[in-house]
Amino acid sequence: MLNERQLTLLARLEHQPCSLNVLAQLTGVSGRTILRDIDYLNFTLSGKARVMAVASVGYQLEIFDRRSYFELLQRHDNDDRLLAMLLLNAFVTRTQLANTLNLPETWVAERLVRLKARYEKAFSIQSRPGAGHYIDAPEEKCLVLLANLLKKDPLLFPLPGIDPDSLARLQDACRHARDWPAIPADYLASIILAVYALRNRLSPDLPHFHNDTLQRITDDVGLWLGADAFSAAVHFLDSHQQRAETITTHYISGLLRSLPELAPLHVIDPQLIEDLTGHIARCSASPVWLPENRQGSMNNLKAAWPAAFDLGIQFINKLREEQDIPVFDSDLIGLYFACALERHQQDRYPVILLADQNAIATINKQAIERDVMSCRVIIARTPGEIRDLCADIEPALIVNNSHHLLDEIPGEVLIVRNIITPAAIGQIKDLLASAFIRQRPERFFLSQGSFHYANDSDETWQSVIAHICKQLTDGGHLTVDEAWRIEQREREGENLIVNQLAIPHCWSERQSHFRGYFITLARPLLVNNEPVSHVLIACASASARHELKIFSYLASVLYRYPQTTISELSGYDDFLALLRG
Numbered sequence: 413m414l415n416e417r418q419l420t421l422l423a424r425l426e427h428q429p430c431s432l433n434v435l436a437q438l439t440g441v442s443g444r445t446i447l448r449d450i451d452y453l454n455f456t457l458s459g460k461a462r463v464m465a466v467a468s469v470g471y472q473l474e475i476f477d478r479r480s481y482f483e484l485l486q487r488h489d490n491d492d493r494l495l496a497m498l499l500l501n502a503f504v505t506r507t508q509l510a511n512t513l514n515l516p517e518t519w520v521a522e523r524l525v526r527l528k529a530r531y532e533k534a535f536s537i538q539s540r541p542g543a544g545h546y547i548d549a550p551e552e553k554c555l556v557l558l559a560n561l562l563k564k565d566p567l568l569f570p571l572p573g574i575d576p577d578s579l580a581r582l583q584d585a586c587r588h589a590r591d592w593p594a595i596p597a598d599y600l601a602s603i604i605l606a607v608y609a610l611r612n613r614l615s616p617d618l619p620h621f622h623n624d625t626l627q628r629i630t631d632d633v634g635l636w637l638g639a640d641a642f643s644a645a646v647h648f649l650d651s652h653q654q655r656a657e658t659i660t661t662h663y664i665s666g667l668l669r670s671l672p673e674l675a676p677l678h679v680i681d682p683q684l685i686e687d688l689t690g691h692i693a694r695c696s697a698s699p700v701w702l703p704e705n706r707q708g709s710m711n712n713l714k715a716a717w718p719a720a721f722d723l724g725i726q727f728i729n730k731l732r733e734e735q736d737i738p739v740f741d742s743d744l745i746g747l748y749f750a751c752a753l754e755r756h757q758q759d760r761y762p763v764i765l766l767a768d769q770n771a772i773a774t775i776n777k778q779a780i781e782r783d784v785m786s787c788r789v790i791i792a793r794t795p796g797e798i799r800d801l802c803a804d805i806e807p808a809l810i811v812n813n814s815h816h817l818l819d820e821i822p823g824e825v826l827i828v829r830n831i832i833t834p835a836a837i838g839q840i841k842d843l844l845a846s847a848f849i850r851q852r853p854e855r856f857f858l859s860q861g862s863f864h865y866a867n868d869s870d871e872t873w874q875s876v877i878a879h880i881c882k883q884l885t886d887g888g889h890l891t892v893d894e895a896w897r898i899e900q901r902e903r904e905g906e907n908l909i910v911n912q913l914a915i916p917h918c919w920s921e922r923q924s925h926f927r928g929y930f931i932t933l934a935r936p937l938l939v940n941n942e943p944v945s946h947v948l949i950a951c952a953s954a955s956a957r958h959e960l961k962i963f964s965y966l967a968s969v970l971y972r973y974p975q976t977t978i979s980e981l982s983g984y985d986d987f988l989a990l991l992r993g
Contacts, residue, residue, distance in 0.1 A: 434470070497509055562602040573633075599697075620639055668688070692731065724746035763810075766811065767792075780837065809823075813828050850965070857948075857984075861927075862930040874899070929950075969990060
């Protein structure tokens with residue numbers, strides 16, 4: 413059985429590599445103990461994943477079979493068993509939890525506090541003197557919570573008459589059920605098991621419903637639900653099937669067009685509508701309040717496509733105003749928007765191709781424009797022609813496909829011999845993605861407005877952000893509306909943290925270009941359990957589409973360095989040197 417420290421190590425390494433010293437500080441033990449833990453973890457993971465030593469970064473977790481890895485972790489995580497006990501009983505004392513789970517009472521006391529914090533956004537765990545602890549949530553939510561646990565592990569706790577054979581019969585019967593086509597078979601089975609587990613606690617207030625399919629399933633498996641529990645199951649399944657049928661492409665299209673920030677981007681296409689409709693229909697038919705496994709950090713994607721994830725948040729908030737649908741895997745909504753933004757990128761950067769031979773120049777021009785969608789290629793025959801072109805345009809890249817030396821030509825130069833290769837095409841894509849930022853980062857990350865903030869040791873994140881925004885507003889670098897948006901976003905917990913640099917940001921309607929202000933902190937602090945050394949306040953223009961690449965380049969640069977390099981930045985000049993590479 414993995415202990416809490418070992419589970420903590422895996423959770424940290426799922427997000428990013430860490431040095432031995434950082435892992436030791438995180439868990440409060442010696443480096444030698446961490447090494448013993450790593451040996452035990454690799455033995456326990458048995459080929460599903462492995463913690464490996466990597467030069468210059470310390471240790472990293474390589475997951476070879478994600479499904480098997482998370483299933484294995486599930487068997488070592490006592491949180492689900494603890495939560496199941498709270499759901500199965502109206503009240504349960506700490507002593508009862510400890511005896512049932514065969515765990516020390518002190519561990520249970522500590523874990524209850526952490527469990528409250530872990531799930532505080534989904535439901536509330538309360539206590540009543542003399543009675544014990546209980547889940548403070550409506551009956552239907554408790555049913556869904558238990559179904560979510562049983563979907564992850566149907567044998568999480570013993571149920572009378574349920575063994576691997578009967579479970580296999582139940583799952584097979586659910587696969588052949590046709591009454592609720594929007595509800596997946598495994599979710600249908602978990603709902604039936606949850607109703608069976610709670611059959612003596614479900615409210616008798618519902619009218620009596622009947623369904624021949626459900627009756628046949630329970631008879632085949634040998635489950636007796638009782639009239640009240642059977643009616644509760646039929647009511648739940650029928651109502652969620654009907655709700656899912658209301659989520660149509662027409663409804664989702666109208667919801668998208670009601671978002672004011674989305675219309676100027678022109679990204680509402682059939683693919684986006686289809687992706688969102690399918691996801692929201694699944695959320696409606698088979699609600700999830702507990703994720704099926706610990707998700708890896710999405711910070712790198714959020715940093716690359718912050719506009720997409722902001723649109724995802726706005727879309728979910730708008731949906732919640734109209735329908736009571738718990739949206740699971742909400743980051744997927746952001747990814748759907750990211751794909752739509754990528755599909756509709758219109759920016760085309762000028763690339764100058766210096767070539768000796770006309771035939772090769774023509775072939776290479778066609779190859780570049782075919783494979784690199786965001787550029788247009790201009791052919792030059794001599795270095796003099798390049799200078800003339802640079803007087804009129806600022807090329808994102810110069811490809812030297814000739815015998816000429818271009819030492820005196822300013823800008824990014826890539827040397828290509830003869831017919832261009834796929835590897836060279838890849839280099840062009842990478843260079844174009846960041847050329848306009850790397851050439852002059854001071855255009856976007858401004859020295860005026862960057863400063864040092866002497867935060868107190870006990871100062872909260874909200875206080876830090878409020879004071880920083882006020883100083884930027886007083887200096888005329890942020891508008892009052894932009895400061896309010898940044899503070900509101902950070903208050904909602906949607907914090908973007910990239911390798912110990914917090915990036916509070918907003919989208920500006922008044923300004924026409926990206927503005928970033930680097931602020932050093934006197935003391936690091938924790939934000940959503942992630943360490944933050946410094947702050948980058950960013951305001952992006954809602955109309956300048958190329959600015960999405962600034963966030964992508966920023967993330968790629970920050971993840972390139974160890975955490976100590978980021979934490980030791982002493983000011984704006986150090987930060988700018990980092991961006992220039």
